[in-house]
Amino acid sequence: xxxxxxxxxxxxxxxxxxxxxxxxxxxxxxxxxxxxxxxxxxxxxxxxxxxxxxxxxxxxxxxxxxxxxxxxxxxxxxxxxxxxxxxxxxxxxxxxxxxxxxxxxxxxxxxxxxxxxxxxxxxxxxxxxxxxxxxxxxxxxxxxxxxxxxxxxxxxxxxxxxxxxxxxxxxxxxxxxxxxxxxxxxxxxxxxxxxxxxxxxxxxxxxxxxxxxxxxxxxxxxxxxxxxxxxxxxxxxxxxxxxxxxxxxxxxxxxxxxxxxxxxxxxx
Amino acid sequence: xxxxxxxxxxxxxxxxxxxxxxxxxxxxxxxxxxxxxxxxxxxxxxxxxxxxxxxxxxxxxxxxxxxxxxxxxxxxxxxxxxxxxxxxxxxxxxxxxxxxxxxxxxxxxxxxxxxxxxxxxxxxxxxxxxxxxxxxxxxxxxxxxxxxxxxxxxxxxxxxxxxxxxxxxxxxxxxxxxxxxxxxxxxxxxxxxxxxxxxxxxxxxxxxxxxxxxxxxxxxxxxxx
Ligand SMILES: Nc1ncnc2c1ncn2[C@@H]1O[C@H](COP(=O)(O)OP(=O)(O)OP(=O)(O)O)[C@@H](O)[C@H]1O
Ligand SMILES: [Mg+2]
Numbered sequence: 001x002x003x004x005x006x007x008x009x010x011x012x013x014x015x016x017x018x019x020x021x022x023x024x025x026x027x028x029x030x031x032x033x034x035x036x037x038x039x040x041x042x043x044x045x046x047x048x049x050x051x052x053x054x055x056x057x058x059x060x061x062x063x064x065x066x067x068x069x070x071x072x073x074x075x076x077x078x079x080x081x082x083x084x085x086x087x088x089x090x091x092x093x094x095x096x097x098x099x100x101x102x103x104x105x106x107x108x109x110x111x112x113x114x115x116x117x118x119x120x121x122x123x124x125x126x127x128x129x130x131x132x133x134x135x136x137x138x139x140x141x142x143x144x145x146x147x148x149x150x151x152x153x154x155x156x157x158x159x160x161x162x163x164x165x166x167x168x169x170x171x172x173x174x175x176x177x178x179x180x181x182x183x184x185x186x187x188x189x190x191x192x193x194x195x196x197x198x199x200x201x202x203x204x205x206x207x208x209x210x211x212x213x214x215x216x217x218x219x220x221x222x223x224x225x226x227x228x229x230x231x232x233x234x235x236x237x238x239x240x241x242x243x244x245x246x247x248x249x250x251x252x253x254x255x256x257x258x259x260x261x262x263x264x265x266x267x268x
Numbered sequence: 269x270x271x272x273x274x275x276x277x278x279x280x281x282x283x284x285x286x287x288x289x290x291x292x293x294x295x296x297x298x299x300x301x302x303x304x305x306x307x308x309x310x311x312x313x314x315x316x317x318x319x320x321x322x323x324x325x326x327x328x329x330x331x332x333x334x335x336x337x338x339x340x341x342x343x344x345x346x347x348x349x350x351x352x353x354x355x356x357x358x359x360x361x362x363x364x365x366x367x368x369x370x371x372x373x374x375x376x377x378x379x380x381x382x383x384x385x386x387x388x389x390x391x392x393x394x395x396x397x398x399x400x401x402x403x404x405x406x407x408x409x410x411x412x413x414x415x416x417x418x419x420x421x422x423x424x425x426x427x428x429x430x431x432x433x434x435x436x437x438x439x440x441x442x443x444x445x446x447x448x449x450x451x452x453x454x455x456x457x458x459x460x461x462x463x464x465x466x467x468x469x470x471x472x473x474x475x476x477x478x479x480x481x482x483x484x485x486x487x488x489x490x491x492x493x
Contacts, residue, residue: 061389062388063385063388063389098391098393101388101389101390101391102391104389105389105390106385106386106389108382108385108386110382112380112382112383112385112386113386114383114386114387114401114405115405116404116405116408125387125390125392125400125401126390126391126392129392129396129400130390130391130392130393130396171386174386174390175389175390177390178390178391
């Protein structure tokens with residue numbers, strides 16, 4: 001195990017989103033959306049483009065605010081409101097926001113590595129500056145994490161000297177370095193050349209096997225089938241259905257799910 | 269030849285003052301410019317945003333020489349009597365801070381938003397994100413324009429001669445008034461300015477090329493989205 005999962009007796013779900021609603025102007029994006037995620041669970045979010053997957057997972061570490069609903073993560077309430085008093089977005093307070101961001105890691109489609117720092121420095125940045133861990137210890141840990149991601153020999157390379165797959169694995173290491181209790185993945189293989197997708201999925205599979213709590217937005221159905229504990233289908237900002245991969249892939253109950261799966265498996 | 273040699277001591281002293289004036293004003297301009305840029309990133313913070321905007325518009329909308337006169341000749345009426353050199357640094361620094369703040373603001377905005385998000389998502393608070401992640405990248409973007417302003421400031425500092433700062437140009441004027449050899453003296457003064465500004469702009473261009481090179485190297489390896 002390269003990260004520590006707090007095996008606390010905490011029985012309530014690690015991540016709780018209840019009746020989350022959000023619009024951009026007049027455009028409703030999340031509609032009364034609820035999802036609980038337990039410790040160690042891997043949830044794969046699927047759904048057509050524009051269904052609100054990105055928006056939803058971004059609300060979970062405060063990159064987006066919500067209009068109403070409740071979000072609580074690892075005991076920290078990030079947002080909690082009644083249906084809104086006329087349009088004022090619900091802003092989380094600074095402390096909970098900070099706590100949640102330390103608890104929840106995020107990996108982005110476009111990697112978003114810091115281009116002026118080497119791979120190892122990218123990974124060390126937050127431990128050194130946020131957690132105030134001595135450089136030497138932080139570097140040692142960063143090298144361990146990079147090694148686990150198969151990047152031992154790339155530690156001192158700058159992002160522009162790495163392939164997309166390598167950059168994405170550095171990004172995963174960077175988020176692991178803060179020992180998050182959960183990691184959010186937003187289509188992290190979509191910007192990659194096809195031959196580089198496998199290495200990133202392999203790293204994520206390993207993470208799941210180690211017991212990391214993960215919410216994964218992806219169009220990689222093979223990955224969902226093999227790794228997900230639960231697959232959640234979204235459409236138009238609503239939860240359409242949720243279930244084990246077998247249930248969802250073999251016998252979807254909602255026609256929208258069937259249609260979506262059809263489109264992913266047989267794109268024209 | 270001997271005549272030129274006799275001018276050198278006072279011209280060199282003048283050049284020293286010009287360089288000091290430039291460096292102090294630039295430091296002032298950089299610091300205040302950065303503060304203004306930061307303030308103007310957030311228009312919703314109206315109590316800071318509006319005064320900062322007014323400051324910038326007033327400074328950019330009036331002549332530098334007027335600002336110098338204001339600092340040196342007008343402020344005494346308000347009971348503020350400044351040494352010419354201090355008044356010069358203040359006026360030049362304030363003037364350049366307004367221009368530099370716009371350079372910094374657009375450079376900060378040119379750093380992709382994903383950098384803010386990635387840094388926030390690993391728990392870095394705003395100040396750290398700015399200092400460790402955004403400014404190092406924005407600095408690279410701002411470098412060419414900032415360097416050009418630096419050289420422009422070096423030349424603009426000659427305006428301080430009008431408020432009796434004995435910088436390079438004013439030292440030349442004093443010599444010229446005594447010897448009437450305007451052509452010779454102003455030619456030497458021009459050579460002095462060039463001797464600093466030309467190597468500076470060469471150095472600046474070399475630096476830009478180096479940064480561009482490292483960016484170009486990045487391209488072939490970038491993954492098609
Ligand atoms: N910043 C924004 N301002 C306005 N509208 C937005 C913004 N971000 C997203 N939207 C809209 O919100 C809706 C949901 O977008 P979101 O990115 O969450 O969908 P998604 O399920 O992640 O889609 P995809 O599979 O294409 O990534 C879309 O209609 C999108 O156009
Ligand atoms: Mg998306």
